[in-house]
Amino acid sequence: MACGKPVIASFNSGHKDILNDDNSLRLTGMKECRIFENNRLVADWSEPDIDEIIEKIEFAYHNREKLKEIGSNAAEQMKKYTWTATADKLIKTVYSKETAILKEG
Secondary structure, three states: OOOOOOOEEEOOHHHHHOOOOOOOEEEOOEEEEEEEEOOEEEEEEEEEOHHHHHHHHHHHHHOHHHHHHHHHHHHHHHOOOOHHHHHHHHHHHHHHHHHHHHHHO
């Protein structure tokens, strides 16, 4: 995305912080996928729907000019996700949660 390339990506977990309709082809039809071993949950994630993946690929194939716009938007929006900005945000988040916990306790 930072290189201006359009992406098809699952819209779950940390991707929700970055993906939007202007900068990507989002996969939103996620299905719960759980794996159990000896009646114990060992894996839990969201799996993209194959029909939606095919739909996004077909859209990309038939809308190449739109893909250029999506890629350009992605590159512009990714500029705010520098290592410094991300680390600062993480430190502020951890510090504010730590402060809240100390106030409660």
